[in-house]
Amino acid sequence: MYFRLGWRNIWRNPRRTLVIMTAVIIGVWSMIFLGSLMRGIADQMVRNGIATLTGHIQVHHNGYRNDPVIENSMTDPEAVETALKRSLPPDSRWSSRVRVNAIASNARHSSGVTLVGIDPQRETKISFIGGAVIQGRYMNPDSRNGIVVGKALVDKFKTKLGRKLVLMSRDTDGEIASRAFRIVGIFNAETEATEKRFVFVTLPAAQQMLKLEKGISEVSVTLSSQQEVHQVAHDLRAGLPSDKYEIHTWQELLPLVTAVLKMYDGFIYLWFLVVFIAMGFGIVNTILMAVFERIREFGLLNALGMKPGWIIREVLTESFFLLILGMLIGNSLGFLSFFALSGNGIDLSSLAAGMEYFGMSRVIYPIIQGKDVVMANLVVFILGLVVSLYPAVKAARFTPVEALAHT
Amino acid sequence: MSIDIKMAWRNIWRNPRRSILTISAIAFASLLLVFMLSWQLGSYDTMINSVLKIHTGHLQVQAEGYKDKRSIRLVVPKPTAVSAILDKTPGVAAYTFRANAFSLVSSEERTYGAMVVGIDPAREVNISTLKKVVREGSYLSEEDTNKALVGELLAKNLQVGLGDELVVLGQGRDGSIAATVVKVKGIYSSGLDEFDRSSLHITLKNFQDVYTMHGAVHELVALGKSLEDVPEIKKAVATGIEKMDKKHRLVALDWMELMPGLIQGIKIDLVGGFIFYIILIVVVAFSILNTFLMAIFERKREFGVLMAIGTTPWRLTKLLLIESAIITMVGIVSGIIAGSLVTWYFQVHGIVISGASELMKQFGIPERMYPQLSVLSVSIGSGLVLVITFLTALYPALKVRRLRPVEAMRSV
């Protein structure tokens, strides 16, 4: 009964209802869609961070993170492997690396780089490098002197495939070890900084050059689901002696990304609130108009002995319909725009340098998060009803005399 | 006051509740925009200036190609010839000379690659914040030979402190081995990790000796009196250096060319901001459209009478537009006042975004941010609100022209 009455009442003045509904629709749409864009940017940052040799969890020798030098290597990889096999969920992946700072140079140029020794087959499954080679080929496991370098580094060094590159770094004896590698592959990365910073050789080649024997710098682990990260990290910490090993999750490894995520969280909810306030004024005003137009009707109901509660419920039912309809359409449009853009993403290559400055990707793929959608709708729905209380209470208070005096 | 305006004003207050809600919506949007734009624009200035003053400066003169290749051979052979031009160029506040060489830097324990920068200590003070960010030890003086300022993170990586020795090994301009031992005189922390991790400063004289520069430098770094002067200076300098040595071509590069990411980053931030603002204003516009529409539906009869006594349709449109203009202006003005007060409060006290300071530091934004009220930040936002509200008011104001007096007067 309420519902039928409320529904009919909002269509007494269809234009007015449509106008305010448009405000709700645009508001909800912007909440869903812009929210998904921001989530997309943030998610891409996390993905890039994780794929750029971070992984979900890393295992290092104690002290490596603060002082990433050759001395802080793990000399007993088998022990780590056993612990990993015990603690990791079956579908997770991991790979060992040697990772040290080095100087790369050729005849004309030199520059500081990070030398990464990888297990080519395992590495493909956990980081970006497997799919990033755009020229030449990816490393094969028994390549003794092949090296894969970034496009930006190649440009800077004015070199090309097949040319030599000399790497220098300190070995375990404290001596400068230097070794020439031949460029077999050139990779492309999301950011130029990555392309300039990392050079890849095979794990044995790096171990041999640095006299590490079986030693490794880090083990990077990716899990099939991010939810497990903390549990797995916890298990690993329990399984490995803490005086020898340190275990970090990506949140700890990428403090900047974590900070950005937190900031985006705050920003998205702030946006929800701001948009709501903007349409809240309209909702109150429109319902007020509707109520004042029917002041005689309400006064009459009041005179007939209708309880104020009934009138409040009646008015709230109207705003309920207004909100629900607006939300329904707004959500649909939000999801539609999301699907329209989720295929190809939004390409911002023209602003690549700026995106890189903020650590963003060149292409943004929107992502819809359940909690944002729920939050957006809750904000609109609950606050919408709350602000409608004002006109509703107003309507309930009309006295018959007032009502009749009003023309 | 003319009757038109008097009428409009009184009509607005026939329904004060509704008008106040509408004015509040407009004021809310203006307030938010004034504050946000003051913040955005303010942070850009701070960001640009703090980033540029760490190292880059407003404008640099370099050998052609040096920016990308960073080769030690690409030099400005006669720095005094260029400085003569800078001396003559109006708007230049200060300039200095620098030379850079990528080298291996080793402590007893560690070896890292780093950019060794030769600076003129006296001139550098006027260009960059280097002296101010020296947190330990002291800044270089003219006569210091074999003394160095080291970035905090580099010092940490190298595990050195004040007074410790570092071996620097690189390649000189002529291809010879350049090697020297320097003592850590100061440790600086600019906040920009990349800079603090990979640079080391010695005096220019020292640098020129070690790297056999023969008096040449790599960059002349200049600061204009303000950022706005930069294009003028660049033009003047570019024409000046064109007439010089044809064999060693020099170029003048402004900060946008030296740090393209910075300006593009700002563009992205601005564009992103405006997408949000415009959506916000459109939501507000639809929120208030009903008020404007109701103003005609409720008063159809009145308009009928006005038409009957000879008011032309245009005049009615004008009357309605005056009404919406008053509502809009009252809203915008109160929004601007409230927004300016809020902004001004934070301009004085600053805003700390808890937890984000690490993040801000990386983009060169100081921890405590100060929004900056300006003509631009106040006018852009309210201008947008004005335009969109006006368009909103136009629809009902033009719709009223379709009324016919007889029908209008018949309706209640």
Add this chain to the structure above:
Amino acid sequence: MNIVECTNVKKIYQQDKLEVRALNDVSLSIKKGDFIAIAGPSGSGKTTLLNIIGGLDVADSGRVLVDGNVLSTMSQTELATLRLRKVGFVFQAYNLILVLSALENVEFVMLLQGVPSSERRERAKAILDDVGLSDMYDRRPAELSGGQQQRVAVARAIVSNPSIVLADEPTANLDSKTGASLLEMMEHMNEKKHVTFIFSTHDKMVMNYAHRLVSLRDGQVVDDQVHER
């Protein structure tokens, strides 16, 4: 000289599926300076006729001439200008502008005509004095009685020296005494300013004031007589 000339005017309203012949072939000439009543029961077409003469409504066929202007060929803006210059309206429900005072209501018409403000004020005051409201300049319509409001309405209608004043049942909302004094005032204005008054009514008392009485029934003129004075 005829100030209004209607020739074979027809007007049909479509009400739902019913056709209402509001005016069925009405021809009427009105001389300048006349004080004329259109009488008839409700639904006889009085209001329609006044609206058409005043350019508020358009006839379906026939010719309407007001002070030499052919109304059927004029646009809305031209009609508005005509109403502004040549026609004054007085309505049954007064229809003053609620947010303006008595003086401002009268001034408003001159404002539309572009009369300079000092002259506006002078003339508005003079005319309000003429209609007997010299101490009520600043009252808003809500603070005036019905009779006073209607006097303001008459003042508003004649202040611009129109060729004709059309008054649709001007006394219907007033008691008979107030109505009579309003009519006396109108008659006085008719003589003093030589303004043509056309008013509609179904009230015998009002008809007695008219110098000429045109009776309408079912959209047709059934009687037209001149009262000797």
